[in-house]
Structures are given as C-alpha cells and as structure tokens.
Amino acid sequence: MSQDRFEELLSLLLDDDVTAEQMDELTQIVSADEELLTQLRQHLLMSDRLSQYEDDLRSDDRFTDAVQVRIRAAEDSSQFVARVVASAHQEASGQSRPASSGSRSAWRSVRGLTGWVAAGIALIVLAAVVIQRHAQRGTDAPNVPVADRGQEEASDLGVAVLTRVSGLQGEHTADWATGKTIPPGTLEWDAGLLQLEFYCGATVVAEGPASLEILDDSRVVCRSGRLRAHVPPPARGFSVLAPTVELVDLGTEFGIHVEASGATEVHVFDGALELYDAKSNRNVTTRRELNAGDAVTLDRNGEAKNIEIRDFDFVSPTRLSTMTSVRRQEQLRQWRAFRDSLQDDPRVIAYFPFDRNDSEDRLLVGHGTDGTTIRGAIVGCEWSEGRWPGKASLQFKRPGDRVRVTVPGEFESLMYSIWLRVDGLDRKYNSLLLTDGFDENRPHWQIRQDGTLVLGIWRHEAVLHAYQTDSIFNLFRLGQWVHLATVYDADQACVTHYVNGELATREPLKEPSSGLLKIGKATIGNWSAPTPRHRGSRVRNLNGCIDELIVFGQALDDQEVRHIYEVGRP
Amino acid sequence: MASHDPAIPPEFTQLVAQQHQQLRSFVRTLGVAPDWVDDLAQEALLVAWREQDSFDQQRDLGKWLRGIARNLVRNELRKQKRQERLLHQGLTELLVRAAEVEPQPESWAGCRVAVLRDCVEQLAPKSRELVSGRYGDGWKAPDLADHFNMTPTAVRQALVRIRLRLKRCIELRLAEG
Numbered sequence: 001m002s003q004d005r006f007e008e009l010l011s012l013l014l015d016d017d018v019t020a021e022q023m024d025e026l027t028q029i030v031s032a033d034e035e036l037l038t039q040l041r042q043h044l045l046m047s048d049r050l051s052q053y054e055d056d057l058r059s060d061d062r063f064t065d066a067v068q069v070r071i072r073a074a075e076d077s078s079q080f081v082a083r084v085v086a087s088a089h090q091e092a093s094g095q096s097r098p099a100s101s102g103s104r105s106a107w108r109s110v111r112g113l114t115g116w117v118a119a120g121i122a123l124i125v126l127a128a129v130v131i132q133r134h135a136q137r138g139t140d141a142p143n144v145p146v147a148d149r150g151q152e153e154a155s156d157l158g159v160a161v162l163t164r165v166s167g168l169q170g171e172h173t174a175d176w177a178t179g180k181t182i183p184p185g186t187l188e189w190d191a192g193l194l195q196l197e198f199y200c201g202a203t204v205v206a207e208g209p210a211s212l213e214i215l216d217d218s219r220v221v222c223r224s225g226r227l228r229a230h231v232p233p234p235a236r237g238f239s240v241l242a243p244t245v246e247l248v249d250l251g252t253e254f255g256i257h258v259e260a261s262g263a264t265e266v267h268v269f270d271g272a273l274e275l276y277d278a279k280s281n282r283n284v285t286t287r288r289e290l291n292a293g294d295a296v297t298l299d300r301n302g303e304a305k306n307i308e309i310r311d312f313d314f315v316s317p318t319r320l321s322t323m324t325s326v327r328r329q330e331q332l333r334q335w336r337a338f339r340d341s342l343q344d345d346p347r348v349i350a351y352f353p354f355d356r357n358d359s360e361d362r363l364l365v366g367h368g369t370d371g372t373t374i375r376g377a378i379v380g381c382e383w384s385e386g387r388w389p390g391k392a393s394l395q396f397k398r399p400g401d402r403v404r405v406t407v408p409g410e411f412e413s414l415m416y417s418i419w420l421r422v423d424g425l426d427r428k429y430n431s432l433l434l435t436d437g438f439d440e441n442r443p444h445w446q447i448r449q450d451g452t453l454v455l456g457i458w459r460h461e462a463v464l465h466a467y468q469t470d471s472i473f474n475l476f477r478l479g480q481w482v483h484l485a486t487v488y489d490a491d492q493a494c495v496t497h498y499v500n501g502e503l504a505t506r507e508p509l510k511e512p513s514s515g516l517l518k519i520g521k522a523t524i525g526n527w528s529a530p531t532p533r534h535r536g537s538r539v540r541n542l543n544g545c546i547d548e549l550i551v552f553g554q555a556l557d558d559q560e561v562r563h564i565y566e567v568g569r570p
Numbered sequence: 571m572a573s574h575d576p577a578i579p580p581e582f583t584q585l586v587a588q589q590h591q592q593l594r595s596f597v598r599t600l601g602v603a604p605d606w607v608d609d610l611a612q613e614a615l616l617v618a619w620r621e622q623d624s625f626d627q628q629r630d631l632g633k634w635l636r637g638i639a640r641n642l643v644r645n646e647l648r649k650q651k652r653q654e655r656l657l658h659q660g661l662t663e664l665l666v667r668a669a670e671v672e673p674q675p676e677s678w679a680g681c682r683v684a685v686l687r688d689c690v691e692q693l694a695p696k697s698r699e700l701v702s703g704r705y706g707d708g709w710k711a712p713d714l715a716d717h718f719n720m721t722p723t724a725v726r727q728a729l730v731r732i733r734l735r736l737k738r739c740i741e742l743r744l745a746e747g
Contacts, residue, residue, distance in 0.1 A: 007727070007730055008723075008726075011711075011726035011730050012726065013657070014726075014729070014730075015704075015711045015729075016604060016710065017710055017711065020658075023657065023658040023660075023661060024658075024660070026658075026661065027658060027660040027661040030664060031660075031664055037664065037665075038668075041665065041668065042733075042737060043733055044595075044598045044599045044601075045595045045596075045598065045599050046733040046736060047705075047733065048594060048595035048597075048598035048599075048604075048607060049595050050686075050701060050704075050705040050733075050736075051604070051705045052591055053683065053687065053690065054702055054706035055705060055706055055708070056706075058594075058608060060590070063594070063608055063611075063612075064583070064587060064590065066608070066612055067586050067590075067612050068578055068583075070613075071578055071616060071619050074616055074619075074620075
C-alpha cells in the first residue's frame with residue numbers, strides 16, 4: 001500500500017472531510033502497517049495541539065472552567081443519587097432513617113458493586129439527565145457556562161421582563177435595571193415602583209415595601225406590597241396568591257394591597273375576577289366573584305367586608321410611565337452636569353459624550369487634553385436614542401460601521417470607560433476601542449464572543465498579554481445599557497475591570513510595564529488595518545449602541561469608577 | 571462573575587492546568603471525533619476528581635489520566651448506538667490497543683505551549699496563515715484553496731508537511747533543552 005494513498009486518506013481525515021468508505025480503507029492500511037499507524041497518531045496529536053493553540057473556543061480558560069462546572073454539577077447530582085440510594089435502603093429495610101448528607105461517602109458505598117469507571121459514567125449520564133430535567137422545568141440556575149461546543153442552545157429561564165423602575169430602594173435592587181429578565185424567585189424591596197411584563201401577557205405595577213415571589217409566568221405570591229395588574233384576554237387565568245386569599249383573573253384590571261399584618265384589600269377596576277380561600281386549592285365552595293367597581297377588605301382570617309373602590313391608590317402603567325420620564329429627565333440633567341465637568345478634567349485624554357451635532361452629523365466630536373477637540377469620522381453608523389430620551393447614541397450594526405479617531409499621546413497608565421448596549425456578540429472579537437493593527441504597547445479593548453471583556457497588549461518580543469474577565473454578557477444582559485471600565489495601572493502594577501461600577505476582576509500585570517502605552521489612530525466599534533496574522537478574525541464590528549466613551553491618561557480608583565457609573569446610570 | 575468554588579481545591583485545579591493539554595490531544599489519538607475531544611477529556615477529569623483519594627501519589631499522574639481516558643473510550647466502543655463520539659469503530663479499536671502498548675505516542679506529547687508557539691510563529695507567512703485558517707477559524711481545505719488560489723489537495727498536502735515540520739521543530743527544541 002502506497003504512502004501516498006495513506007497520506008491522502010489521512011489528510012482527508014484531518015480535514016474532517018472523510019467518507020465512511022475512506023475510513024474503512026484507512027483503517028485497513030494502518031492495521032497492516034505499524035509504522036503508518038504511528039504516523040497517524042502523530043498527526044492526530046499535532047492536529048489537536050494546533051487546534052488547542054489556535055481555536056479560541058478551546059482555550060485553556062474555557063476548558064478549565066468547563067471542568068469546574070461539570071464537577072459541581074456532578075457533586076450536586078451525587079447528592080441526589082445519595083438520597084435515592086438512601087430511600088431505596090429505607091424502603092427495603094422498612095426503616096425510616098434520614099438520608100445521608102455526606103454525598104461522597106454515600107456514593108462510595110455503592111461504587112464497589114459496579115466498578116468505578118462504569119459507575120463514574122453512569123453518574124455522568126445521570127447528571128446530564130438531572131441537569132436537563134432541571135432546565136426543562138425552568139428552575140435551573142441561569143448563566144451556567146456550557147461545556148460542549150456545538151451543543152450550545154440558548155435557553156431563556158425568565159418568566160417576566162422588568163420594563164420600568166422608579167425610585168427603587170432596597171438591599172437587592174442594585175441590578176434591577178429596565179430590560180432585565182426575571183426568572184422565578186423572590187423580589188423584595190423597601191420602596192419605589194417597578195413594572196413587570198409577564199411572558200403570559202399580564203402587566204403588573206408593584207409598589208414597595210413589597211415581597212413578591214414569582215412562581216412562573218402567570219402566578220405570583222404577594223406576601224406584602226401593593227400591586228396593580230392589567231390582564232388582557234390572552235393572559236386570562238393570571239393569579240395572585242396572598243396570605244388569606246387566592247385571586248384568579250378573568251381578563252381585567254385589578255389592584256391588591258397586602259399589609260405586613262396579612263390584611264388584604266382587593267379592588268376590581270375592570271372586568272371580573274374570582275377569589276378563593278388561600279390554601280384551599282381553588283375549592284369551589286370558597287369561590288367568590290368580584291366585578292368591576294367592587295372592592296373588599298379581608299382580615300387575617302379571610303373574613304371579607306365591602307369597601308369603597310380607590311383607583312388612584314394603585315399606580316397604573318401609564319402613570320408609572322409619566323413618573324419615570326420625569327425621573328429620567330432629572331437623571332439626564334445630572335449626567336449633563338457631569339459631562340460638562342469632565343471638560344476641565346486634566347486626566348481626560350479623549351471624551352466622547354456622543355452628543356449629536358445636527359449640522360455635522362457624520363462627525364463624532366470629543367474633547368482631548370488641554371481643551372483640544374477630537375473629531376471622529378463616523379462611517380456607516382446611524383444615530384439612535386441613548387440611555388435616556390433626549391440623549392443620543394451611535395448604533396453599530398453592519399460589518400463596515402465604525403468611528404475613526406486619533407488619540408495623541410503616550411501614557412504609563414490608561415483607563416477606559418464606556419456606556420453601551422450590546423445587542424449581540426456576532427464576532428469572535430467585538431470591538432470597543434481598537435488601535436489600528438496590533439502593535440507593541442498599543443492596547444486592544446474588546447469583548448470576546450464568549451462574553452468576556454478583554455484588554456490585550458503586545459509586549460516586546462511578540463508576547464501577548466490578555467487581561468480578561470469571566471463572561472459578563474449572557475442572554476439576560478444583552479439589550480441592556482451597561483457600563484464597562486478597564487484600568488491599566490502601571491503604579492499599582494495591575495489591570496482592573498469593572499462592570500456597572502463593581503469590580504469584576506483585578507489581575508497583576510503579567511510583567512513589569514515596559515514602554516508607554518499609546519492609542520494614536522484607532523477605531524471605535526470596529527477594527528481598521530487588521531494584521532495578516534489575524535486574517536480569520538479581522539471583522540470585529542460591534543452589534544449595539546455606544547453613548548459615552550472616556551479615556552483617561554491615568555488610573556482612576558474604585559470610588560471614581562463607581563461615581564461615573566452612578567451618575568450615568570439610566 | 572468570578573466563581574471559584576471553594577469545594578474544588580487548588581491542587582486539583584492545578585492538576586487540570588498541568589495535564590489538560592496533553593490529555594486532550596491524547597484523547598484525539600484514540601480516534602475520538604474532534605468535536606467530542608474536550609468533552610471526553612472533561613469526563614476523564616471528572617472521574618479523576620471522584621477517584622482522587624485512590625490515586626497513589628507516587629504514580630505518574632499523566633499516565634493515570636490517560637488510563638481513565640482509554641477506559642472511557644473503550645466504554646464508548648461498547649455502546650451499540652451512541653458511537654457518534656468516535657471517528658470509526660475499527661480505527662478506534664486499533665488506536666486504543668496501540669495506546670496500551672505504547673501509551674505515549676511521542677516524546678514531545680507533553681511539550682509546553684511556549685515550545686509549540688515558538689515553532690508555529692516561525693513558520694513562513696503562508697504556512698502560518700494556513701494553520702490559522704484551518705485550526706483557528708475551522709476552514710476546510712476547499713475554502714482555504716479558494717483563498718490561497720491552490721487546489722484542495724495541495725492545501726491538504728501542505729498541511730501534512732507543516733505538521734511534520736512542526737514536529738521536527740519541537741523535537742529539536744526539546745533536544746536543545
């Protein structure tokens with residue numbers, strides 16, 4: 001058998017382009033020739049090492065993260081196995097013994113029966129089944145990194161979207177931003193209003209102090225708080241459970257107020273609804289129907305008394321809309337004051353507030369050092385609405401969309417701050433601000449397809465240093481305004497990434513700073529003059545909107561980053 | 571955000587960091603389909619995690635992991651229906667047997683990334699681009715052929731030669747210490 005034919009088949013195999021017949025033939029060749037079998041193994045080995053080296057989807061970090069995720073999943077499910085085994089024991093022996101909580105020891109006791117490899121595999125299969133069932137029930141934790149490439153399937157575990165917020169106060173409300181997807185769980189806050197649009201079609205405006213537990217896309221437990229629900233026909237059957245009553249909507253608009261004491265008021269503004277005693281499992285003997293104009297108060301024992309209806313006590317979606325827009329105008333005013341203050345900040349080397357200039361709307365005008373103006377050339381991008389009504393942003397969509405800028409100067413430290421809305425991570429790398437090409441000490445700031453924020457810098461002798469976060473973008477964060485900041489601090493010898501004002505990662509410099517950092521000619525939201533080395537990933541256009549970009553020639557501290565976030569938070 | 575489970579001790583994380591590259595490419599030499607290589611390597615590490623108490627510290631860790639991987643692939647062969655993770659049953663049988671006789675196909679199999687990187691980055695520009703296109707962007711020979719104005723066969727032959735050149739380069743560097 002000729003070496004040529006072997007090489008031909010081998011190269012087809014390594015090109016993932018081989019037929020079953022060719023595989024049969026190749027197998028026959030190498031089974032008869034040990035030397036060729038060795039060559040085949042060498043090529044497979046080299047192929048895989050090259051793929052590990054070149055393919056970002058197989059990066060070290062991704063792989064080690066996936067291992068950790070799977071270990072945790074397996075540990076969780078082994079507790080499940082332990083419980084099953086323990087209950088089987090109990091049934092067999094007729095004893096009622098509490099299940100062992102020591103998952104590993106319980107697991108080890110059954111291991112000897114089956115042999116450890118088979119048992120390990122059985123467990124992995126079981127883990128997969130358990131995880132899948134969890135996911136199907138919609139109760140699995142969101143944002144679990146997926147281990148298998150090509151197996152990824154986006155799943156949305158939310159049941160409602162937070163569509164308006166106003167004056168929220170409370171320990172857990174920090175990340176309750178408009179656009180947030182809400183999975184089942186408890187929402188508790190001290191004051192302020194929020195609007196939830198449930199996937200079933202119902203809209204609920206709730207006012208704190210409140211404690212709501214969202215069970216699924218059409219059931220809410222209201223332990224306390226005041227809420228108003230608008231339930232159009234497709235959402236009929238939307239129900240609210242209060243401590244003393246269960247309320248089933250028959251296509252209408254109603255309000256419910258549960259006091260901390262458990263006393264409850266129900267007001268029907270439109271349509272009709274049914275009331276059942278709480279915990280009666282909708283027992284028809286407890287059923288009462290209320291119609292438009294009816295209002296009742298129920299004491300802790302469920303005793304009802306008719307009262308006057310009070311529409312105005314329950315904020316409607318329209319009124320909330322007016323309230324939020326007043327509030328947003330105030331926020332915009334505060335941000336404008338901040339914007340103006342930055343013009344005199346000597347640390348700023350480039351500030352683009354993304355204000356639209358109607359007479360020259362293809363120019364992105366920014367401020368440089370010492371009162372200079374930086375004129376960025378807008379290519380392709382279109383103007384759009386920013387964080388607030390009345391604030392502009394630039395939308396980056398097509399592969400060509402970009403803003404060309406020049407930022408002069410050389411710096412020991414740098415800090416980037418951006419407000420953006422990412423609509424999708426379409427590319428292997430999605431540009432925030434990329435210097436042209438990729439030269440020594442000229443940083444690249446971008447988001448990778450896996451959702452990590454990364455600052456990359458070539459150092460001398462072609463050594464690339466990448467400083468990156470864990471994945472910060474998932475289905476739940478796409479489409480929301482987010483603040484990202486990255487500080488390269490030469491004095492403290494570290495790189496810090498921030499997401500929405502919070503520290504995400506801080507990493508020491510991979511080697512002492514050598515030479516000053518320089519931006520020079522660069523591109524916002526895309527990459528110009530890509531290097532031949534990166535031919536495969538030269539298209540790096542962002543899919544989303546940017547409405548503020550600041551570059552400082554110095555490092556800022558945690559508090560200052562926090563301030564930029566707070567003042568700009570929509 | 572950053573989530574490092576305290577239940578996974580740093581020793582194990584370190585083991586993964588040290589061994590995974592070699593383990594993954596070893597799994598590939600057993601005839602596992604490229605898209606399933608990392609999956610199977612992760613399973614091997616998962617078994618290792620469960621069995622870490624039974625591991626004798628005096629033994630060769632890499633060898634132990636490779637043994638686990640071999641068992642997993644053997645188990646894969648026994649499955650009647652779910653063999654999509656393997657390239658070809660007959661070939662994998664041959665490769666698993668070969669791995670038992672001679673567990674490490676190459677002296678350089680455990681080479682560090684730095685050595686591989688040096689050799690890859692030294693390639694002539696066109697070869698470098700072929701490697702990056704094939705392995706970084708996942709292009710197949712016909713796509714690469716269009717781009718480089720070559721025939722698909724010529725692209726495949728070039729890649730065979732490049733892999734051999736890289737192997738020699740790595741061996742040379744390891745020999746030089």
